Amino acid sequence: MSRLNSHDDFTPLKEIVVGSAAHYLSHERDVSFELFHHENLSGFRSDWAYPRLTRAAAGHRESWAIKERYAEELHEDVEALAAVLAELGAVVHRPLPLPPDAAPIAGLGWEAAPTPALNIRDNTLILGDEIIETPPAIRSRYLETRLLAPLFTGYWEKGARWTTMPRPTLTDNSFDLSYARDTATTLGGPTEVVENPQPSPYDVGVEMMLDGAQVLRLGRDLVVNIAQANHALGAEWLQRHLGDRYRVHRVWRMADNHIDSMLLALKPGVFLARHAGIRDLMPEPLRSWHYIVPPEPDAGAFPVYDDYEDLVLTSPYIDLNVLSVDENTVLVNEDCTGLIKTLDAAGFTTVPVRHRHRRLFGGGFHCFTLDTVREGAHENYLS
Numbered sequence: 353m354s355r356l357n358s359h360d361d362f363t364p365l366k367e368i369v370v371g372s373a374a375h376y377l378s379h380e381r382d383v384s385f386e387l388f389h390h391e392n393l394s395g396f397r398s399d400w401a402y403p404r405l406t407r408a409a410a411g412h413r414e415s416w417a418i419k420e421r422y423a424e425e426l427h428e429d430v431e432a433l434a435a436v437l438a439e440l441g442a443v444v445h446r447p448l449p450l451p452p453d454a455a456p457i458a459g460l461g462w463e464a465a466p467t468p469a470l471n472i473r474d475n476t477l478i479l480g481d482e483i484i485e486t487p488p489a490i491r492s493r494y495l496e497t498r499l500l501a502p503l504f505t506g507y508w509e510k511g512a513r514w515t516t517m518p519r520p521t522l523t524d525n526s527f528d529l530s531y532a533r534d535t536a537t538t539l540g541g542p543t544e545v546v547e548n549p550q551p552s553p554y555d556v557g558v559e560m561m562l563d564g565a566q567v568l569r570l571g572r573d574l575v576v577n578i579a580q581a582n583h584a585l586g587a588e589w590l591q592r593h594l595g596d597r598y599r600v601h602r603v604w605r606m607a608d609n610h611i612d613s614m615l616l617a618l619k620p621g622v623f624l625a626r627h628a629g630i631r632d633l634m635p636e637p638l639r640s641w642h643y644i645v646p647p648e649p650d651a652g653a654f655p656v657y658d659d660y661e662d663l664v665l666t667s668p669y670i671d672l673n674v675l676s677v678d679e680n681t682v683l684v685n686e687d688c689t690g691l692i693k694t695l696d697a698a699g700f701t702t703v704p705v706r707h708r709h710r711r712l713f714g715g716g717f718h719c720f721t722l723d724t725v726r727e728g729a730h731e732n733y734l735s
């Protein structure tokens with residue numbers, strides 16, 4: 353293990369953590385989960401878009417089983433991803449696997465089954481020599497970074513700084529519902545905001561929530577996606593914490609939360625973007641960069657899932673979530689042939705990797721990884 357040093361997504365990769373899919377048995381469908389995944393969940397089923405038609409009031413807890421076959425295939429693909437990265441010369445670290453008999457976790461006034469540390473991009477932000485654990489918006493993910501604690505301890509011993517952003521209480525009233533209220537879904541929304549928030553003796557009002565995956569890292573510049581007040585508070589914390597060392601550029605509602613299936617930096621001057629309109633949402637100095645927009649995803653590239661039993665947590669654009677091992681080499685989903693062709697034509701070397709169930713488990717290669725050592729420094733890429 354070397355010293356923590358990760359400022360961007362594209363300079364030569366030395367060390368990386370690959371998430372663990374072990375024992376991903378169910379989704380905890382509480383208010384925090386429904387709200388976070390509102391855009392995808394409410395897009396195709398009217399009882400999920402209008403939950404009061406069918407579901408109980410807030411406080412309702414429901415475990416949604418994941419089919420064993422999908423969980424096993426996911427596990428197989430994640431282990432293969434770790435092997436590919438090792439073959440490419442990176443030192444690969446792993447979180448603690450979630451044990452099969454993990455007991456529920458609890459906060460003040462809630463309980464939830466814990467998720468494995470799979471989408472590890474989400475709850476940690478690495479900025480140079482600093483580990484920042486970010487405040488989760490989903491209760492079942494509250495203790496996810498503890499599964500990374502042995503690794504973080506190792507980096508800390510090697511000199512890393514290690515910070516935890518203020519932890520939210522996550523009562524029903526902690527959430528700003530405005531994004532879910534304001535956005536139309538494919539059902540023609542606006543939909544109902546998920547459930548009726550119930551008062552709790554632990555209410556503190558709208559709280560800070562921000563995922564590491566809402567932040568695009570470009571040396572001394574950070575682009576942070578903000579869709580509502582929880583995120584705005586998180587970005588404000590980040591700005592105050594980082595002071596003059598970083599420029600925090602806030603972008604408004606580029607996505608519901610995570611930015612990394614909308615936009616990724618492949619190298620200085622080049623972005624991979626979901627659509628051409630992304631450029632207009634960007635801060636002025638980044639509008640002159642080149643934006644590579646791949647063809648629309650091919651519906652045939654995804655497994656066919658059951659409309660009711662299988663929760664589809666991402667949009668079909670999830671394969672944009674690639675992982676660069678250097679400025680020329682990009683790991684891409686082998687089934688996303690349109691994207692592979694686009695990147696090949698742009699002069700990149702693509703490494704096709706199998707990942708079947710990205711739509712069920714909420715992430716691609718960028719989400720499932722956390723690069724801890726790259727060669728890049730605290731550069732100013734904007735000048």
Ligand SMILES: NC(=[NH2+])NCCC[C@H](N)C(=O)O
Nearest residue numbers: 471565610613666667715719
């Ligand atoms: N870091 C992540 N988990 N990113 C995944 C983002 C997926 C995005 N919400 C989509 O539907 O395409």
